[in-house]
Amino acid sequence: MRVILASKTLMISFVLATDIIALVLAVQIILSIAHTPLPTTLLTEILFLATALIEIFARTMTHIVHVFIMYSICLLLSLLLNLLFPGNWGLFSIYIVCSIAVYRFPLPWALPLVLVSIAILTVSSGITSFLTSHRLNSLLPLLPFLAAALGISWVSWTRRSQFLLIHRLQEVQKQLQAEMQRSEALAAERERTRIARDIHDVLSHTLSVLSIQVQAARQLASRDPARLATKLDDMAILIRESIAESRRVVGLLREAPAIHSGKDNLAGSLNTQATTFSERTGIHCFFKEEGTPPTHETLNSVQYETLQYALREMLTNAHRHGAASTIWITLRWREAVLTLQVRDDGKGQIATTSAASAIETGNVNTTYGHHGLQGMRERAAALDGDVEAGPLEAGGFSITLRIPFKYSRQQSQEV
Incomplete structure (x- = not known):
């Protein structure tokens, strides 16, 4: 339970951090108006805020297809940001998609998004220079971006695997608890049967015999007083034996299990x-x-x-x-x-x-x-x-x- 709470706390902290970073980047775009024309700054801000709002809106969705479409739109807007406007502002959305998509989706759904993200990175961050110049050193600016995307995807995947493992362990624990409850119920039923068996042996037989002897004593009261005394002595012995047996049963019920x-x-x-x-x-x-x-x-x-x-x-x-x-x-x-x-x-x-x-x-x-x-x-x-x-x-x-x-x-x- 502590591990799950820690995982949820970490995820909440990550989401909060991404929102703060998005807000900081939005402010930086506004501040860059001194170096870029006003229309370019406004369009950059609109596209960036659109990608940020779509990602936030996608968090509230539960249907996997709808979330997949939202993240695809984010990647498309990120491509436009990187190709049309200076500053690589679309990298933020690409990294967010790599992280959250891999964490939320199973591998068959997350892999296409990661591949598209890497393709956008290569297209918008140096691959065109390599294609025109055919020089390997032109790929050097691309390597940090690819490493960051792959690293974020790997960390998210390990977090997802850990969360799924913990979830499975929780399910197994619930099943074990249910089995233990059923076992305890069965054990209680067996214990009730044992108690009923012992009490029956102690009381039922004794009371049945006493009932017969009481009827016989009534007959002897007027016919044979001498035999009546003997019969009463027998009844007293039987009662003492029953008391001793009852105490034994109570003692067995109070005893703790032992080896x-x-x-x-x-x-x-x-x-x-x-x-x-x-x-x-x-x-x-x-x-x-x-x-x-x-x-x-x-x-x-x-x-x-x-x-x-x-x-x-x-x-x-x-x-x-x-x-x-x-x-x-x-x-x-x-x-x-x-x-x-x-x-x-x-x-x-x-x-x-x-x-x-x-x-x-x-x-x-x-x-x-x-x-x-x-x-x-x-x-x-x-x-x-x-x-x-x-x-x-x-x-x-x-x-x-x-x-x-x-x-x-x-x-x-x-x-």
Whole structure:
């Protein structure tokens, strides 16, 4: 933006300078009346002012053909000034046409004007002397005029090229900004989906269960007060779990993105999560890590969060839906993929016909773990990964999450 403003300021300064020079030359023509006849001075002044006014009027035009015609008229008047009246007053208009035309027009339009300007210079500034005398020294007065015209044209062309380049860069910048806005909108939409997914997992399931238990509590109030107390205790535990999950979701939303070390943090964090879950529920959890963690590679925040969320959901499903007593957790590091597998000894093998059909079609979440598996699949798909889930032949249930992960070349050779 600063470069464009500087270019525009330079162009305005140039136009203002040309107007001042034109005014000075007009005054000089009047002052030359002492050396030239009055009619000659008046005609020179009229032609000079005509060329100056046409150039000023051409600035307000936007149609390229109209501007081209105006500059052509200026060159014709400049030729008349140089041929009919002494003083080379037409050189001013020739230089202005070379400068502004090259700056405003593309090369196919500017080149003819420059060639005509050079032709006028050669005709009116020494070429006739050369043609009559055939002496090269007669061309020497012409060289400074040609050099000035060519130099002005070159400077104007470089300024035009710079301006067009900056304009293209501006257009690209606008496109990039539009793409960034679209990307931000898409990211916001994905974030809303993620928030909705987490809140649904935290609140929807809990409220649904509480609604059923409240109805059961009403029945037990008059029939079995002893069981009512147990039911209320279960409801209190469920509410505490929901509060803890809600706080976790809020914490995730407040966390700043971070880079997590694949070696130092992930395995320990997952193991701690499993240990905490075991202490709260009484379910035995065994964590195992296979393969060599990378020493040079890192997990980004999305991969790290996906694995954390997946283990949390897997453990919750094993407890709430599988009624498991033992859970085996395995984290596998491989060259092309990072795998998190959770197996339990719950009632995963006992499934109805509709449940088995859901597993075969991949819609396991409708039977096992409500929308938790759907959330895992969405998160894994965003990382080009996948999720497999289903009952085991020997009993229990298994969920496997895979996400792409590559070692560095040195680490791959060590493995």
